[in-house]
Amino acid sequence: MGKTKYKPVEDVNSQVVDDVEIAEEVEEQRNDGEVEEEEEQKQEEAPKSFEELGLDSRLIRALTKKGIEKPTLIQQSAIPYILEGKDVVARAKTGSGKTLAYLLPLLQKLFSADSGSKKKLAPSAFILVPSRELCHQVYSEVSSLIELCRVQLKAVQLTSSMSASDMRNALAGLPEILVSTPACIPKCFAAGVLEPTAVSESLAILVLDEADLLLSYGYEDNLRSVTSIIPRRCQCLLMSATTSSDVEKLKKLILHNPIVLTLTEENDKDEAVPSNVQQFWISCSAQDKLLHILALLKLEVVQKKILIFINTIDMGFRLKLFLEKFGIKSAILNGELPQNSRLHILEQFNAGLFDYLIATDDNSQTKKQKEEAKGEENKENNRNNKRSKPKLDAEFGVVRGIDFKKVHTVINFDMPQSVTGYIHRIGRTGRAYSSGSSVSLVSPDEMEGFEDIKSFLASDKNKDSDIITPFPLLTENAVESLRYRAEDVAKSVTKIAVRESRAQDLRNEIINSEKLKAHFEANPRDLDLLRHDKPLSKTAPAPHLKDIPEYLVDPKTQEASKMVKLARAAMGNTRRSGGGGGRNNKNKKRSRKGSDPLKTFNPNGSKRGHGGGVGQKKDGRDSSDGSTKKQKTV
Numbered sequence: 160m161g162k163t164k165y166k167p168v169e170d171v172n173s174q175v176v177d178d179v180e181i182a183e184e185v186e187e188q189r190n191d192g193e194v195e196e197e198e199e200q201k202q203e204e205a206p207k208s209f210e211e212l213g214l215d216s217r218l219i220r221a222l223t224k225k226g227i228e229k230p231t232l233i234q235q236s237a238i239p240y241i242l243e244g245k246d247v248v249a250r251a252k253t254g255s256g257k258t259l260a261y262l263l264p265l266l267q268k269l270f271s272a273d274s275g276s277k278k279k280l281a282p283s284a285f286i287l288v289p290s291r292e293l294c295h296q297v298y299s300e301v302s303s304l305i306e307l308c309r310v311q312l313k314a315v316q317l318t319s320s321m322s323a324s325d326m327r328n329a330l331a332g333l334p335e336i337l338v339s340t341p342a343c344i345p346k347c348f349a350a351g352v353l354e355p356t357a358v359s360e361s362l363a364i365l366v367l368d369e370a371d372l373l374l375s376y377g378y379e380d381n382l383r384s385v386t387s388i389i390p391r392r393c394q395c396l397l398m399s400a401t402t403s404s405d406v407e408k409l410k411k412l413i414l415h416n417p418i419v420l421t422l423t424e425e426n427d428k429d430e431a432v433p434s435n436v437q438q439f440w441i442s443c444s445a446q447d448k449l450l451h452i453l454a455l456l457k458l459e460v461v462q463k464k465i466l467i468f469i470n471t472i473d474m475g476f477r478l479k480l481f482l483e484k485f486g487i488k489s490a491i492l493n494g495e496l497p498q499n500s501r502l503h504i505l506e507q508f509n510a511g512l513f514d515y516l517i518a519t520d521d522n523s524q525t526k527k528q529k530e531e532a533k534g535e536e537n538k539e540n541n542r543n544n545k546r547s548k549p550k551l552d553a554e555f556g557v558v559r560g561i562d563f564k565k566v567h568t569v570i571n572f573d574m575p576q577s578v579t580g581y582i583h584r585i586g587r588t589g590r591a592y593s594s595g596s597s598v599s600l601v602s603p604d605e606m607e608g609f610e611d612i613k614s615f616l617a618s619d620k621n622k623d624s625d626i627i628t629p630f631p632l633l634t635e636n637a638v639e640s641l642r643y644r645a646e647d648v649a650k651s652v653t654k655i656a657v658r659e660s661r662a663q664d665l666r667n668e669i670i671n672s673e674k675l676k677a678h679f680e681a682n683p684r685d686l687d688l689l690r691h692d693k694p695l696s697k698t699a700p701a702p703h704l705k706d707i708p709e710y711l712v713d714p715k716t717q718e719a720s721k722m723v724k725l726a727r728a729a730m731g732n733t734r735r736s737g738g739g740g741g742r743n744n745k746n747k748k749r750s751r752k753g754s755d756p757l758k759t760f761n762p763n764g765s766k767r768g769h770g771g772g773v774g775q776k777k778d779g780r781d782s783s784d785g786s787t788k789k790q791k792t793v
């Protein structure tokens with residue numbers, strides 16, 4: 160296996176990708192036993208620009224307009240191979256820019272294929288993704304590139320929930336690119352909306368994005384029926400954040416003699432978690448989780464925007480109601496909500512309309528539940544099946560692959576149920592060249608799973624070094640000062656209140672969803688129709704709970720909070736977050752490194768701890784005993 164070692168791309172980037180190796184191997188050809196071939200590797204290759212990768216000037220201009228100046232490592236590596244027409248398997252950690260790694264060369268190929276050739280009866284490119292949210296995200300990305308490039312290409316998105324006539328209408332304009340979930344393709348064949356023979360004739364590029372998830376979402380049969388009609392000449396690309404037997408299976412099923420690109424860091428196991436994400440944890444009992452999250456948010460010791468993960472929908476509502484009493488507005492995202500609402504919530508959060516999003520990830524749905532949900536969905540017109548319980552969407556997935564913009568902190572209110580779940584959650588921050596942090600609240604019941612995560616992430620060489628370190632900015636006193644209020648309010652958020660709010664929210668969102676459908680059709684860019692962070696409770700929060708009096712907060716936490724605010728200001732993040740994109744990125748990134756209190760705060764007095772000097776108890780809170788512990792610096 161050949162290896163190419165890349166020098167750091169730039170100052171900022173070197174923090175992220177130092178010591179990155181790209182291992183490339185040429186795989187055996189599917190079924191025909193071709194001898195494994197070694198690729199000639201170029202040594203110590205210098206980072207390349209988009210121009211040097213051979214990208215069309217229209218695409219480069221479009222990227223510039225989006226504020227994207229230089230390719231990420233996976234883009235540098237994959238784009239030339241894809242342009243050459245090779246099948247590629249690309250595995251790179253979350254947030255590393257895999258979407259553009261395949262979209263840019265795919266569009267370029269279609270630019271040239273477009274000129275002069277007669278219109279085909281089926282799309283030339285299929286991009287298959289595991290969830291509707293991802294479908295929408297990729298579709299938006301490809302559409303905006305097409306628009307910015309001013310080329311005559313058309314992309315459409317299809318999902319299984321669409322009616323045959325909607326699908327027919329969408330395909331009527333003979334789009335070149337179809338973005339969809341795998342389940343939708345056989346549905347199109349069955350409804351006569353797409354002809355398998357036309358697909359066989361037209362299909363030139365097939366992309367399986369988030370390949371590690373496609374099979375776990377139960378799409379195996381769907382994918383088999385698609386592969387049976389893929390022409391041999393069709394170029395296939397497989398993108399994934401983690402390796403798994405599922406990826407191997409898909410590779411064998413679909414790809415021909417692929418180039419396998421694997422972005423690994425020195426520490427092989429750490430590779431899936433972006434190294435620009437600082438990971439922290441706090442030990443607390445299950446009952447005290449509300450108290451701790453209140454302390455984190457109310458005392459402002461974590462940076463906004465914040466994505467909070469919980470494992471059940473009810474817990475999400477409980478948390479929202481609880482925070483609401485303290486004047487903290489948040490929105491909820493889960494698989495029970497109608498699709499249009501979900502997309503709208505994501506768009507509003509990305510646009511910075513609110514700072515706290517409470518999400519139930521697909522992790523909380525077991526494979527069996529997903530299959531059941533899918534089965535439910537397939538039982539069309541089953542009128543007898545009048546379940547009062549709302550259905551979970553089998554194609555729901557907020558975590559995997561979704562590009563939450565400018566999320567600075569991920570909080571695991573509940574711990575995820577697997578290491579992969581953890582990696583994907585954490586990967587919602589620190590995307591591309593940005594940095595972020597995560598805080599996991601770990602109860603004794605969750606400790607075993609947490610240890611598994613820690614040992615998975617620990618490097619083989621350095622087993623004792625903790626990748627997830629105790630959270631340094633919250634003192635025990637600060638937490639305790641809020642206990643009385645938190646417990647009092649927690650008691651008032653009863654099961655009945657949670658149930659009623661959940662039902663009410665669903666009713667509202669169903670009504671919203673209809674409005675949103677029309678709205679999305681008429682104004683795909685306008686986000687301001689509805690707000691999703693409205694209070695659930697009919698009573699306004701008590702004024703004394705909205706503001707925490709200064710005397711309640713101990714001086715150390717006050718200092719930490721001040722520093723978080725200063726860091727926020729230094730990062731140009733004082734307004735409502737969102738909007739704007741990468742203005743003056745270079746300067747901001749430089750100041751970011753020095754100003755993040757999680758990297759510099761020392762509760763023992765000195766402001767510049769430089770990654771060390773944090774006195775902590777084993778339970779992740781400050782012990783104030785002056786002992787020091789080295790923190791991970793990034």
Ligand SMILES: Nc1ncnc2c1ncn2[C@@H]1O[C@H](COP(=O)(O)OP(=O)(O)OP(=O)(O)O)[C@@H](O)[C@H]1O
Nearest residue numbers: 229230231253254255256257258400560562590591
């Ligand atoms: N070259 C680049 N420079 C700066 N930002 C980039 C670059 N390429 C992509 N991005 C941005 O980085 C973010 C993450 O990209 P993307 O969603 O493609 O990551 P990913 O590798 O697919 O992650 P995941 O595995 O979680 O799906 C996006 O907001 C994207 O616009």
